[in-house]
Amino acid sequence: MPSTRPPVDYIERTRDQYSALGYPPYQWVENAELAPWAELAKPLSQCRVGLIGSGGIYKTGQVAFHYKDDTSFRIIDTREPTSTLRATHFAYDLTDARSDPNVVFPIDTLNELAREGFIGSLAERAYAFMGGIYSSRRVRGRLAPELANRIVRDGVDVVLLVPV
Amino acid sequence: MTSALSITRAVNPPRAAYLDFPLGHTAGKPHQPRLNRYIVRDALTGFETLHQPGQMLMLPYEWADDDAWKDGVMRPRSPTEQHDDSRVERDATPQYQTEHDRALAEAELARGGCATCVWLDEPGA
Numbered sequence: 103m104p105s106t107r108p109p110v111d112y113i114e115r116t117r118d119q120y121s122a123l124g125y126p127p128y129q130w131v132e133n134a135e136l137a138p139w140a141e142l143a144k145p146l147s148q149c150r151v152g153l154i155g156s157g158g159i160y161k162t163g164q165v166a167f168h169y170k171d172d173t174s175f176r177i178i179d180t181r182e183p184t185s186t187l188r189a190t191h192f193a194y195d196l197t198d199a200r201s202d203p204n205v206v207f208p209i210d211t212l213n214e215l216a217r218e219g220f221i222g223s224l225a226e227r228a229y230a231f232m233g234g235i236y237s238s239r240r241v242r243g244r245l246a247p248e249l250a251n252r253i254v255r256d257g258v259d260v261v262l263l264v265p266v
Numbered sequence: 267m268t269s270a271l272s273i274t275r276a277v278n279p280p281r282a283a284y285l286d287f288p289l290g291h292t293a294g295k296p297h298q299p300r301l302n303r304y305i306v307r308d309a310l311t312g313f314e315t316l317h318q319p320g321q322m323l324m325l326p327y328e329w330a331d332d333d334a335w336k337d338g339v340m341r342p343r344s345p346t347e348q349h350d351d352s353r354v355e356r357d358a359t360p361q362y363q364t365e366h367d368r369a370l371a372e373a374e375l376a377r378g379g380c381a382t383c384v385w386l387d388e389p390g391a
Contacts (some may be wrong), residue, residue: 107333109271109286115340122349133278136319140280146310157292163370165383166360177382188363192356194290200363202296211293211306220307244386260313262306263279264267264292 131238142260151216152225152258153180154249156233157199157206157266158191166190167232173245175231180209180224193234194266206266225258233265267292267309274322281316283309283323288335301327 116128142149158167160176167174169192178187187207189199199206212224229249235241253261268274269287285292285305293309294302305327312323329335342349362368374380 107336109284110336110339111272112270112289112340113272113276119340119349119351123351130273130276132276136278137280139319141317142313146314149313151310157290160367161382162367163374163380165371165375165380166362166367168358168360169356170358172358173387174383174385177384179382188367190361190363192361195288196290196363198296199290204299204302205291205294205296208293208302208306210299211302214299214303215307215310221310240387248384248386262267262310265270266290266292 129238144259146221146260147219148222149259150223150225150257151212151221152253152256152261153207153209153212153228153264154253154261155207155228155230155264155266157194157203157230157264158189158196158232158234159199159203159207159230160188160190162186162188169232169234171235171237171240172232173235173237173240175229175245175249178207178209178228178230180213180226180228184209191232191234191266199266206264208262208264212262222259225253225256227252227256229253267306271322278320280319281312281321281323283312283325285309285325285327287327287329288339291329295329 113130120128159178160166161178164176167190184203187203189196189203204210207230209228212221215221216224229252231245267283267285269285269289269292271284274282294305305325308325309323316323371380
């Protein structure tokens with residue numbers, strides 16, 4: 103049977119859940135203005151593609167994320183096997199991400215697209231953080247600019263953002 | 267990429283690709299590399315095909331044969347049941363997937379720190 107129900111409205115369901123639990127309403131980020139627009143300067147097949155994911159991915163040997171406004175991030179070598187990747191996050195079901203991290207951090211998928219020539223290459227470094235951060239001010243003021251600086255320094259042409 | 271349409275509309279990124287899957291599957295299904303390749307490939311095409319700020323690609327993939335999974339998301343299982351907060355208690359200690367991960371990380375820290383862990387305005391864990 104084809105899709106019969108509209109997309110899950112997470113804003114509405116969070117409002118209902120918080121209200122039922124007696125919590126004050128969650129303040130979602132709302133940006134009235136669009137971010138600056140940049141056209142791709144060359145075809146994807148010539149682009150070095152970066153990856154940033156907020157699904158709480160870390161690699162064995164790295165310190166895991168904590169669950170209290172952790173604004174740190176991990177640098178992940180995209181040439182190493184994804185079997186050493188782990189997932190930690192307090193707000194989504196981790197079962198599938200722990201079984202196959204590509205569901206929230208598609209390194210194997212992007213490496214395959216690079217092998218096929220659909221993208222020019224996958225950047226050597228990908229970046230992972232745990233997106234359950236309640237301070238949008240710290241994300242906007244510290245984490246996002248730091249990640250943006252890093253990917254510019256890495257020489258990527260385009261970045262795939264994979265939130266959870 | 268996004269699996270949360272209303273949140274992404276509120277955030278208002280310059281471009282996005284929406285995949286109507288449950289949270290935790292923004293880039294596909296576990297151990298389905300062929301499907302995931304299509305999903306990510308289609309999402310990436312947005313960089314070449316979208317030319318208007320604020321546009322969103324609606325990816326055509328479906329999670330299951332029917333949409334019943336959507337009914338229970340963040341809702342009580344029955345009208346008589348209470349909402350519950352399924353999220354884990356939050357504290358500021360690292361939450362490892364396995365105890366072995368903890369041992370490896372602590373050994374790494376003892377050797378002088380984690381070079382690929384970047385803490386911003388917080389002290390190291």
